Amino acid sequence: MSAGTPDLEGLLRELAPRIVGPLVRRYGGFDLCEDAAQEALLAAAQQWPRDGVPDQPLNWLITVASRRRIELLRSENARRQREDAVAAADVPEVSAPETDDSLTLLFLCCHPALTPPSQIALTLRAVGGLTTAEIARAFLVPEATIGQRISRAKATIKSGGATFRMPAAEELGERLAAVLHVLYLIFNEGYTASSGETLHRVELSTEAIRLTRQLHAQLPAEGEVSGLLALMLLTDARRPARTSETGALIPLPDQDRTRWHHDFIAEGTDLISTTLRTAPVGPYQLQAAIAAVHAETLDAATTDWRQILVLYELLETLSPGPIVTLNRIVAVAMVHGPRTGLDRLDRATEDPALASHYRTTAVRAHLLELAGDLDAARTAYEEAARQTQSLPEQQYLSAQAAQLVKGSAP
Known part of the structure; x- marks a missing residue:
């Protein structure tokens, strides 16, 4: 990839969770490592368009983040009169580990001790690679508010003694449910913004789909992960037809279905059809099945409302x-x-x-x-x-x- 490529932003967001994980695994201290990773991403965003993307971009990011972590720790310890001990530390060029810690990092950001707003903000920053300013713009709140949420979240994780590891088997189901809920909330806020002048905040729905794809790639047998990804794809497929050229809302029955993303519909339909046959049924799967009925209907008049009603009755029983x-x-x-x-x-x-x-x-x-x-x-x-x-x-x-x-x- 050369400097100035439009894919640079996507590359940085893809690599973001793979910076924090190795740092925390090596040094401990999630809060300091996450700050250092953000500094490295910022440096890359400034330098790579000018100098070109390194041959091993992840190694570059981890090395820069490691050095920045020492600078941050040195500054902090100066106030504690431990400057000399920290200054002796040196960081050589590092290689990216073969282990992908993205899933572990996602579980940490969705720790049950955090409130949903804090989980969302921390996930978008540490796993999604969004800056605090980008998250604030997406949710139409002051940057200071998002900064405070992230700071409190990291302080809560630190004070609670949370470790950088996958949850134990007996905790996995509950923790996975929290992760899915956070991704679902991010997607919904992007697809139908709760306030503001625009119906969509595409950066949020796009990021939710990207993160859920990553989760599905690592947990392909989890039915609800597949269900959530299918639901997002089938729902987002309708986005191009949901608003007019002036930004006015167009309800589902009146949408031009030729404008729907049919690749997303095909992928989502195939995914939910397979999942319903192979995994225990869950709420996200049922919502995806309802979305599939709408997506496969050529016009509103022929919608199979009886099938949709049965699915909603099942959904209301489960969730x-x-x-x-x-x-x-x-x-x-x-x-x-x-x-x-x-x-x-x-x-x-x-x-x-x-x-x-x-x-x-x-x-x-x-x-x-x-x-x-x-x-x-x-x-x-x-x-x-x-x-x-x-x-x-x-x-x-x-x-x-x-x-x-x-x-x-x-």
Whole structure:
């Protein structure tokens, strides 16, 4: 690879987790090693476009990070009057180890002692190779906020005595579930941003897919890892058709399906079909199966809603939650009629988590429209638009309300 190649950023992100692992394994101290790795990545981003990519880029990064770690430790120990002992240390040219520690690093960043926001920030920085500024821009929060999350996360790992190792066999299932949840949250925030002027934050959904691919490559027999990767691929396949040229939201029934990424659909469908035959069924697999039904349907009118309803009923049994409930109610309405869906929605809103959610109001508006109660539907669309913090969703919901002129169809 030569200097100035567009793939440079991708190369650095691919190598990022392979820097931290060897450092921690050799020296210990995750917090200091992670800082040193970030310094090495920054140096590469500045020097490689000018000087060219080294023949052994990973060795270069590990060597620079090792030297930077000593500089950081030297600075810290100067305050503790141990400068001489640290200054005697020297770092020769190092070779990259054959062991890939990316998976171990991912498990460490998703340590159960950390909060989900801290897990996400630390994963994106240490494993994803994103800078603190990039993460802050992606989540539309101040850089200082992300920096504080990362600092607190590393302090928690250090104070808790967490070691750089794969979880023991009895811990693996629970820890893997945390890793998958973090990757799922990152993808969802990228695919449908919870706030801001754009619907997508492509850098987040792309990074989630990349990290999940790495996880799947190392744990190919884990059904839920395969299920999550399939779900991401099948969902992200629809992204090109989800917004108009002006950035307006286009709902699934109205999307131009010729614009979907059919390579992603083929890969995701093949992956979930194989996984459902070979592994115990889990929530991510069921969500992927639902996405596959939509992806394989040529037009919205021929969607197999009965199959989708069965899958949502299974999903609600395995992994109940407010959004699953809402989606199941939509499927009920499509199979048994909007009035039946509205009755189910009334009962479901006894759950406070659903009663206060803008998606609940938006679903109610949609079902009222299908039922022909246009005045009530318009009021619900307007209320849902006020509740959401996403500008594209606000615009879509307001447009739906504006179309429902009293006494006429949209």
